[in-house]
Amino acid sequence: MLKITDLVKSYGSGAPVLKNLDLTIEGESVVSIIGSSGAGKSTLLRCINRLVEPTSGSIVLNGTELTALRGRQLRAARRKIGMVFQGFNLVDRLTVMENVQSGRLGYISTWAAIMRRYPKEDIRRAYELMERVGIAQYANTRADQLSGGERQRVGVVRALMQDPEILLADEPTASLDPKTSEQIMGLLRDLAGELKLPVLINIHNVTEAKEYTDRIVGMRFGRIIFDDLPSALDEEAMERIYSGSPHADRGGDLREAS
Template identity: 85%
Template sequence: MLQITDLVKRYGAGEPVLKNLDLKIEGESIVSIIGSSGAGKSTLLRCINKLVEPTSGSIVLNGTELTALKGHALREARRKIGMVFQGFNLVDRLTVMENVQSGRLGYISSWAAIMRRYPKDDIRHAYELMERVGIAHYANKRADELSGGERQRVGVVRALMQRPEILLADEPTASLDPKTSEQIMQLLRDLSKELKLPVLINIHNVAEAREYTDRIVGMRYGRIIFDGLPGELVPEAMEEIYAGVPSQDRQQGTAPSAALKAAT
């Protein structure tokens, strides 16, 4: 279970990006976070895996208080948090297998990683996961030879190689065409159920959030102002989350109007 309590993130002396935020995620549910640009969605995910340091508050993952960790203890805790990125974050010159095995860097020695001496169990598990997501036949292909959807599947497998206790996805479909986006969202949904893995997705496309996630969290100006089932996201709730954003932009994930962006 992920338990976030009274979370605040402030950059410098400005207005906090996250304001006394509370959120609980448990079980194998897949939860989406929606909201306009500047709402704090990406900052929330980066606070959870401590890519940025929270200003105050508590983040507890299965009994471990993440905000208090430093050094080796923090590195060990990060093993339990898988991360899928919008821009894939692959090393283009490396093969698919080598990129996938980077998900095990927290578990093997530096020498083994440099020499690419991966444990046999890790190689076997990588092939199993790659087979599951349909990229096993690309194991020895360079990452820069793949399509966007294939690259994102590599990113998903890399995250799963950590054997995480929660999977975070920061706009995982933003760089993909509509059909591929749907395939990736369905894949994340299926894997969440199969692996009994909670998944937290920051997403702009409200239609995909409604279709593929079990619960939707709406953010505005660093606060959670909606938390419910997809069917409960009625027009009034949408208006509160996206006040001033054209409805077409909400569905397609495009940037909000200049006026709203300036306000956030």
């Protein structure tokens, strides 16, 4: 379970990007975060894995207070937080297998990584996951020879190779065509169920959020102003999230306002 309490993120003396934010994610649910650019969606994800340092508040993953960790303990905790990026973040000159194995860097020695001597169990698991997402045939292909959808599948497998306790996806379909976007969203949804893994997705495409996720969180100006089932995301909710009604920055729940 991921439990975020009273999370604040500020940059300098400006207004906070995240404002006393509370969010809990349990089980194998797929949760999407929607909102206008600047709402704080990406900052929220990056605070969870400590790519961005929270200003204050609590982030607890399965009993571990992530905000209190430093050094070796933080590196160990990050192994359990898989991340799928909008821009794929692959090393183009490396093969698919080599990129996938980078998800195990926190588990093997530096020497083994440099020499690319991956444990047999890691290679077996990589082939298993690549087969599952449909890219096993590209194991020895350089990453720069793949299509966008294939590259994102590599990113998904790399994240899963970490054996994560939660999977974060920051705009995973933004660089893809509509058909491929739907395939990636469907893949993330299916993998969440198969691996019993909670997935938190920052996404601009509201239609995909409604179709492929179990719960939608709407953000506006650093606060959560909607948190409900996709079926509850009506025109009034969309207006508050994207147009900024007078109540949009008060932190209230949509169900209280309706």
